[in-house]
Amino acid sequence: MGKLLSEIFPEILQYAVTIITISIALVKMNWLIFAGIVVTFPLVIFTSDMIAKKINDLARKRRGKYDELADIALDNIEGIEVAKAYAIEETLGLRVSSKAKEILKNEYSRNRYQALANGIVLLMKWVPSVGCSLIALFLVLKNTITIGEFMSFLVLFGKISTSLSELPFRIIDAREMLISVKRIEELLCAPKEVSGDYKGSELKNVENIIELKNVSFSYASGNTKCFENRILKDINVSIKQGEKVAIVGASGAGKSTLLKLLCGFEEVDEGDYYLCGQVFSKWDINEARRLISYVPQDSFLFPETILENLAYGAKNIDIEKVENACKKAGIYQKVCELPDGFNTEVGERGANLSGGERQRLSIARAIYKNSPIILLDEPTSALDEQTEKIISKTISENHENTVIIIAHRLSTIKNVDRIYCMDKGEIVEVGNHEELIRKKWNICCIIW
Structure with missing residues (x-):
């Protein structure tokens, strides 16, 4: 929770502010260049979001499987005497091993999707970069914008492309951390016991207690x-x-x-x-x-x-x-x-x-x-x-x-x-x- 509030959320806010301010500057420079960004970058964000949902599902399963493994291990420890008496240590060991294999399989899938997400986003980041650069070059050749404006575009585009590329990753991290936060909230928000305000400091002289x-x-x-x-x-x-x-x-x-x-x-x-x-x-x-x-x-x-x-x-x-x-x-x-x-x-x-x-x-x-x-x-x-x-x-x-x-x-x-x-x-x-x-x-x- 501390990392979520102190690192992830501030970075998301920083990237969002950077994207908004630079977008305004690019619109004032030339709307056609900004249109190229608007058309190409949503594809990157959409793809990242689809992969992020899959990663979040795997992260949720991971938390649940870790809880199940902890429960099984605790049962095995508390029931060690019964396990020895019935010679079922091997069976109980297989329960732990089976659950550990499920966790490893889930981790493999999660890491695979994480690597896939990194690769796709890095690859697709070049699509907007190349496309928008070609649009800007075309406008220079048409004398629609000056060389100075072209150089300004390259600097601004470098800033906004970094923010647009990193933002999906930070959103993925935030969603994964929020899964843990929600699990804690479920415990903290568990319904309280119903309680009235009658104190009854002294026992009444009633027929039935x-x-x-x-x-x-x-x-x-x-x-x-x-x-x-x-x-x-x-x-x-x-x-x-x-x-x-x-x-x-x-x-x-x-x-x-x-x-x-x-x-x-x-x-x-x-x-x-x-x-x-x-x-x-x-x-x-x-x-x-x-x-x-x-x-x-x-x-x-x-x-x-x-x-x-x-x-x-x-x-x-x-x-x-x-x-x-x-x-x-x-x-x-x-x-x-x-x-x-x-x-x-x-x-x-x-x-x-x-x-x-x-x-x-x-x-x-x-x-x-x-x-x-x-x-x-x-x-x-x-x-x-x-x-x-x-x-x-x-x-x-x-x-x-x-x-x-x-x-x-x-x-x-x-x-x-x-x-x-x-x-x-x-x-x-x-x-x-x-x-x-x-x-x-x-x-x-x-x-x-």
């Missing part, structure tokens, strides 16, 4: 919503403050999507979502999320220390509170055994820790935040039985926070106040554990 009324949702396909394939259909949920609620269902039933909806990561298509008695769309999005702690299915840790991950964003870290959160998440003893304790670097995406340790730290982070609402998406899927009991005990003994948990393990949700059973985006059954287990042929029995 979370309430969904006839909520439906579908993911977008491209830039359009696919309403025919709804992920959630007419969802009705009411959760009081301090309640422990579980959501169960087969894979793909819409459980994780429902939690994302509660966090405001997605917007409802139909129906209403109320948070603390207020329609969620009217909430200031950041204020609403301060009321929610979210533990996703795939635990994510920043490449910082354990302490920084647990209290990320906190201005003043309460060490005692951190330790208490770790004890409740069953990770405190493990952290204490590490050489650097809470100052241990977790690595990229928590690579220095096991899956269960990452999951427990994510739970500890949610406990440390101490939000009124805690959303847990499969929080014990990577935990052993003993640690799972610690987490389950922590959830059942937490009488202050509202906890919504997705789980497949019966032991994790056995003691919750209410269980919502989902199937194909719909809530098909509601009740506590005992009520649901007494029913025959219900979906919960199939899941458990």
